[in-house]
Amino acid sequence: MVQVMFYVMSFVTLGSAFIVAAGKNLVRSIFMFFITLFGLAGLYVLALADFVAVTQVVIYVGGILVLILFAFMLSGKQALAALDQQKSKFISLKNFPAFILAGLFLVVMLNIILKANAPGLQWIQDAKSGHNIIPVNESMVNNIGINLMTRYLLPFEVISVLLMLALVGAAHLARKEEKV
Amino acid sequence: MITLTHFMVVSAGLFCIGLFIIVSKKNAIQVLLGIELMLNAAILNMVAFSRYDRVNNGGQMFALFAIVLAAATTAVALAIILNVYRRYKTINPDEINQLKDQ
Incomplete structure (x- = not known):
């Protein structure tokens, strides 16, 4: 049961983080970041850190995200227009180097984690x-x-x-x- | 049984997604989101290891400190982004390459 919960939570967290990375629309990616943070709070609960989970919800979801939304709303129409021009496919030639960098970094880290045997x-x-x-x-x-x-x-x-x-x-x- | 390795793998995934966002995005607010993702990956590791420290709670305590520091960082960074937008009318980090307007 707990294991199923863990897999569900980590799937929600990683999936919404992927959508944050792939999203074209800034507002949508900010709201998907909400879901990432809630999933992380669930993971903290599964790691038996209930107080940290509550603090995460209060400070991140209640504070930081509202702050980011405010800054986004204040930054005006031109920022929005500039965003629409930026056509970012997830794997396009333009962010291919970033993809390579992140992928290789992931390979290195997984290697280290599996070798470290925590x-x-x-x-x-x-x-x-x-x-x-x-x-x-x-x-x-x-x-x-x-x-x-x-x-x-x-x-x-x-x-x-x-x-x-x-x-x-x-x-x-x-x-x-x-x-x- | 959920072992520490499970948590570390999830956190490595989050960290790499954050790295991807930071390198590839053209918008300072999205770069900030990537930084937050990387911070959260680190906090997840601390919380996971903290299970084996019942007396001192070192990991959970410093996870709390890191969350508060992230809040402070975000406030300052957003204020800087607002200022940059006011001066340059753009928040694309690639185009901000001068210290002060001539």
């Missing part, structure tokens, strides 16, 4: 024998909260300051320039 790594075997593995019927939210306030307190604070700086910087960059 489930047989030493620390993973140790975690399995030492019961340091997340059980299926236990929620990790409690543990994440405690860890965030003790072990990872410094990165947490640093990232909050950085987030504020980034948002102020974005607002500063996006403002209308006054006439000099």
Whole structure:
């Protein structure tokens, strides 16, 4: 059952990512990206990371995609017209080099992954024998909260300051320039 | 049983699709989507490995940090794209080849 769910989720994720890559229409590819992100959230749940899945839905789907849609709407009619001219078949001569690059990269990465044999790594075997593995019927939210306030307190604070700086910087960059 | 290799294969596929989008697309917003795909592929790997770290939750924690950093990056990048559009009237990365308008 879980395995079937995993295959369905990974099929949805990879398929919609393909449509994002192949789509001619920018709005359609943005909305297909929604589906990719939801599929990824499902994969996170299957990897027993429920909190990360919820955060993914809230921040990515709720925040980033709305932001991208807004920027797209603000960038006006000419951008849309320029998009229509761009006839991009998925495998055309123009993006043949990109296709070759991505394909060869995929071959290399698959090779490495299959050779690395991740489930047989030493620390993973140790975690399995030492019961340091997340059980299926236990929620990790409690543990994440405690860890965030003790072990990872410094990165947490640093990232909050950085987030504020980034948002102020974005607002500063996006403002209308006054006439000099 | 879903092993780590399954997750890593899915993540490699996502990464390569993102790479393809970045290299082939002629629109800065689509390039940004490709970058987000690659980031998500990396986050998927961290989350998958985090199953074997129950006490410290290192992978999940840094997946959270990476998601927040992606949000910050996207906000800044979109502001830059808006500025570039205002100045050049195009967001094709191939045509933006000057630092400042003469």
